[in-house]
Amino acid sequence: xxxxxxxxxxxxxxxxxxxxxxxxxxxxxxxxxxxxxxxxxxxxxxxxxxxxxxxxxxxxxxxxxxxxxxxxxxxxxxxxxxxxxxxxxxxxxxxxxxxxxxxxxxxxxxxxxxxxxxxxxxxxxxxxxxxxxxxxxxxxxxxxxxxxxxxxxxxxxxxxxxxxxxxxxxxxx
Numbered sequence: 267x268x269x270x271x272x273x274x275x276x277x278x279x280x281x282x283x284x285x286x287x288x289x290x291x292x293x294x295x296x297x298x299x300x301x302x303x304x305x306x307x308x309x310x311x312x313x314x315x316x317x318x319x320x321x322x323x324x325x326x327x328x329x330x331x332x333x334x335x336x337x338x339x340x341x342x343x344x345x346x347x348x349x350x351x352x353x354x355x356x357x358x359x360x361x362x363x364x365x366x367x368x369x370x371x372x373x374x375x376x377x378x379x380x381x382x383x384x385x386x387x388x389x390x391x392x393x394x395x396x397x398x399x400x401x402x403x404x405x406x407x408x409x410x411x412x413x414x415x416x417x418x419x420x421x422x423x424x425x426x427x428x429x430x431x432x433x434x435x436x437x438x439x
Contacts, residue, residue, distance in 0.1 A: 340404045347376050348413050365395040
């Protein structure tokens with residue numbers, strides 16, 4: 267019994283806890299164990315500790331959720347900018363990767379333009395922009411190369427699925 271085996275069970279000499287149960291001819295013992303006071307206590311302890319509204323780590327769960335939401339919002343903006351540039355066939359990068367530089371390319375240039383009207387992105391660029399290598403920002407060339415690769419993979423899968431479904435198709439070089 268994994269609930270009794272963990273930190274929640276008190277009887278360590280019980281076969282359900284110590285070695286496991288393998289006597290299937292005596293399967294009625296499973297019901298006896300599930301209805302025992304020690305199993306019920308262990309299950310109650312486990313349920314109380316997994317309840318995030320009353321758990322000790324409630325604040326930590328809230329913080330993780332908040333940070334996840336923050337980075338998802340950053341990634342949504344990054345993906346939108348990359349899709350915009352790709353749909354128009356524009357180059358992504360410029361001579362530098364410095365925010366505020368006129369030669370930083372379409373990717374960072376559009377990000378700067380949007381940040382003038384988007385307080386969330388403006389705040390993000392102020393905090394994480396121009397930090398350099400080794401700092402998480404989701405605005406570096408590494409991230410947009412990964413996003414481009416993922417988008418390319420999705421497009422290839424879409425095209426191949428369309429070819430597989432269609433009766434006739436042609437390829438133009």
